[in-house]
Amino acid sequence: MFQPSVPEKYVRLSDDELAQRIAACKERLGGRVCILGHHYQRDPVIQFADFTGDSLKLSQQAADQDEAEFIVFCGVHFMAESADILSSDRQTVCLPNIQAGCAMADMADASAVTAALEELAELTDAKVVPITYVNSSAADKAITARADGACCTSSNVRNVFQWALQPAGGGGAGADKILAIPDEHLGRNTAAALGFEEKACAVYDPHLPQGGLSAADVEAATFILWKGYCHVHQVFTVEQVDRVRADRPDIRVIVHSECTREVVAAADASGSTSQIIQAISEAQPGSQWAVGTEANLVNRLAQRHTDRFIRLLSDRPATCWQMGKIDLLHLLWVLDGLVAGEIINPVTVPADIAADARIALQRMLDIKAATGLTQ
Ligand code: 13P
Ligand code: SF4
Numbered sequence: 001m002f003q004p005s006v007p008e009k010y011v012r013l014s015d016d017e018l019a020q021r022i023a024a025c026k027e028r029l030g031g032r033v034c035i036l037g038h039h040y041q042r043d044p045v046i047q048f049a050d051f052t053g054d055s056l057k058l059s060q061q062a063a064d065q066d067e068a069e070f071i072v073f074c075g076v077h078f079m080a081e082s083a084d085i086l087s088s089d090r091q092t093v094c095l096p097n098i099q100a101g102c103a104m105a106d107m108a109d110a111s112a113v114t115a116a117l118e119e120l121a122e123l124t125d126a127k128v129v130p131i132t133y134v135n136s137s138a139a140d141k142a143i144t145a146r147a148d149g150a151c152c153t154s155s156n157v158r159n160v161f162q163w164a165l166q167p168a169g170g171g172g173a174g175a176d177k178i179l180a181i182p183d184e185h186l187g188r189n190t191a192a193a194l195g196f197e198e199k200a201c202a203v204y205d206p207h208l209p210q211g212g213l214s215a216a217d218v219e220a221a222t223f224i225l226w227k228g229y230c231h232v233h234q235v236f237t238v239e240q241v242d243r244v245r246a247d248r249p250d251i252r253v254i255v256h257s258e259c260t261r262e263v264v265a266a267a268d269a270s271g272s273t274s275q276i277i278q279a280i281s282e283a284q285p286g287s288q289w290a291v292g293t294e295a296n297l298v299n300r301l302a303q304r305h306t307d308r309f310i311r312l313l314s315d316r317p318a319t320c321w322q323m324g325k326i327d328l329l330h331l332l333w334v335l336d337g338l339v340a341g342e343i344i345n346p347v348t349v350p351a352d353i354a355a356d357a358r359i360a361l362q363r364m365l366d367i368k369a370a371t372g373l374t375q
Contacts, residue, residue, distance in 0.1 A: 006333050015044065018328035022048055025335035033338060034068035035331075036061055036083065038075040039273045040294040040323040045074050045331060054273040055079065055134045056153040059361065062086045062093075070094060070338055073347075074326045076102045080347040081138045085354045086361060094338075096330035098345045100322050102135050104258075107228035108182035110139035112206040116226075117147055119210050120179065123218045129164050129175035132360065133157075133183050135230075138349040140181060142356035148173050150363035154257045154272035157190045159367050165222075177221060179204070182228035189257045189264045191223045198261075203227050233258035235318045236292040241266040244290040244313060253313065254279060255292030263292060273297060283308060295319045 013021070026033065026048065036058050037049025046052060051061045058075065062083035065071055071093045073080040080095040087093060113130070120128045130149035132140050141151055150173070152160035161180075166172020180187030188201050202221035204211035211224075218224065236259050244251050253267040254276055264270045269279065273293060280289055285307035291298045292313040302310040312318060330345075337344040349357065 006329055010329050010333055010336075013329075013332075015328060018332050019044065019047075022328060022332050022335055025332070025339050028339050029070070029335065031067050033070045033072060033335070034061075034065050035072045035074060036079075038079065038323060039277070039297045039300075040320050041074050041326060042296050042324065043300065044328055045326055046300075048331065049074060054153065054155060055082075056155040056272070057274060058083070059086060059134065059153070060365065063365065065091065070343075072096065072331070072334055072338075074331065076100045076105075076320075076322050077347065078102055078105045078135055078137060081349050081357075082134060082141075082361060084347050084349050085138060085141075085358050092343055093347045094334050094343065094345050095326075095347050096334045096345060097325040097327070098347075100325040102322055104182055104228050104230045105135045105137060105140075108132075108136055108140055108206070108226055110137060110143060113140050113143050113181060116179065116204055116206065116211060117143070120177075120204075120218060120224065123210065123213065123215045124177070126176035126219075127174060128177045128179050128224065129173045130179045130181055131157075131160055131164055132181045133186060134361075134364075136182055138353050138357045141360040142353045144181070145356040145359035145363070148175075149179075149360060150367070151360045152364055154186060155274055156364065156367060157186060157257070158193055160364060161190050161194060163363075163367050177218070177224060179224045179226070181226040183258055184225040184227050184229060185233070185260050185264075186257050187223055187225040188261045189259075189270065192261065192265075196222060201225055230258045232294055232318050232320045233292070234260065235316055236260075236263045236313050238262050238266045240292075240313050240315075241290075244311070248288050248309070251288040251290050251309070252283075253290045253292070255313065256294075259292050267292065277301065280305060280308065280310065293318070294323070296323075 035049050037046045037052045063086040084093040130144045132144040164173045164175040168174030200222040202217045203225050205227040254269045255267040288309040290313045295318045298312045334344045
C-alpha cells in the first residue's frame with residue numbers, strides 16, 4: 001500500500017517531544033477524536049488510547065462511537081476497516097501507518113475465498129457456510145455475508161460456530177459444514193472445544209487445486225480449515241510448555257487460541273487476548289503464569305501484576321511487527337494533520353463491500369460471546 005513518507009520535521013523529534021505533542025493534539029481535538037488501541041500495541045502508544053481492547057471489544061467500541069468525528073485506530077489494517085464499516089458515515093477512521101497489515105489476513109485473498117466456495121460447492125451438495133475471523137479483509141467479510149456466514153473473533157468463535165451449525169429454522173445458519181477462514185489453528189481449536197474429534201477437520205490449502213481435498217475428504221469433515229496462521233502465535237511449542245513446567249511445577253500455562261492444537265492441548269487454558277487478561281487479573285497473588293501470546297501484552301501484564309509471576313511462554317520474542325508499525329511518529333503525524341484540518345491515512349471501505357461486510361460483522365455482534373476460557 002502506498003503511503004507518503006512521514007515529513008522530515010517529525011523524524012528529528014525525541015520520544016519525549018513526540019509524546020508531549022501528541023498529548024497537546026489530543027487536548028486540542030478533545031471529543032472530536034477517539035483513539036482505539038489493540039492490546040498488542042507498545043506501551044508508549046497504548047498510553048494515548050481512549051479505549052484498549054481485543055478485536056471484539058474494539059469492534060464494539062467503533063460501533064458505539066457516535067460522538068467522535070475521527071477514530072484513530074492503533075492496530076492493523078483489518079481493524080481499521082471494521083471500524084470504518086461499523087462507524088457512521090460522518091466519521092472518518094485513520095490508521096496511523098497504512099502499511100500496518102496482518103500477515104494472516106493476507107493469506108486469504110478474496111478471489112481465493114470465492115474460488116474455494118465454488119470448488120467446495122462442486123465437491124459436495126452439503127451446505128458450507130464460511131465463518132471468517134475478523135483478521136481478514138473487508139472483501140472476505142462481504143463474501144462471507146453473501147454465503148450466509150458471519151465473522152467471529154477469538155472471544156466469540158465458539159458461539160459463532162454453534163450458531164452456524166444450528167438449523168436455519170432455529171435461528172442459526174443451517175450449515176452442514178463450516179469453512180473457517182483464515183486461521184487453521186483457531187478453527188481446529190474451536191472444533192475441539194466443541195467436542196469434535198480431529199477427524200471432523202480437513203485443511204483447505206488455497207495453493208492446491210480444490211484445496212488439496214477430495215469429495216470424500218469434504219464429505220467426512222464438519223470443519224474445513226483454511227491453511228492460514230499467525231506467525232506470532234506459531235512461535236509457541238509443546239517443548240516450551242514442558243520446559244516452563246520443569247522449572248516451576250506450579251506454573252499455569254495459558255495461551256491464545258491462535259496457537260497450534262498441540263500447544264493449546266498441552267496448556268492449562270486457552271482463549272482470546274481479553275480472556276487471558278481477565279484470567280490473570282482475577283488470579284491470586286503469588287500465582288505463576290507462562291503466557292503464550294504477543295510479548296507487549298505479556299510484559300504489560302507482568303508490570304501491572306507485580307505480586308504474580310508472569311512470563312512469556314517462549315524465550316524467543318513473540319512480537320507482532322505489523323502492530324509495531326504504529327509508533328509515536330506516525331501517531332503524531334496523523335493527529336497533527338487532524339488539528340490542521342488535514343486527514344492523513346484514512347481507511348475507507350468501498351460502499352458496496354462495506355454494506356455486505358457490515359452484515360457479517362453485525363451477525364457476529366448479535367451473537368453473545370462466551371465469557372470464559374477453554375480449560
Ligand atoms: P484478539 O484480539 O481477538 O485476541 O486476536 C488477537 C490477534 O491476533 C489480533 O490480531
Ligand atoms: Fe495478524 Fe498475528 Fe499480528 Fe494479530 S498478532 S495482527 S493475527 S500477525
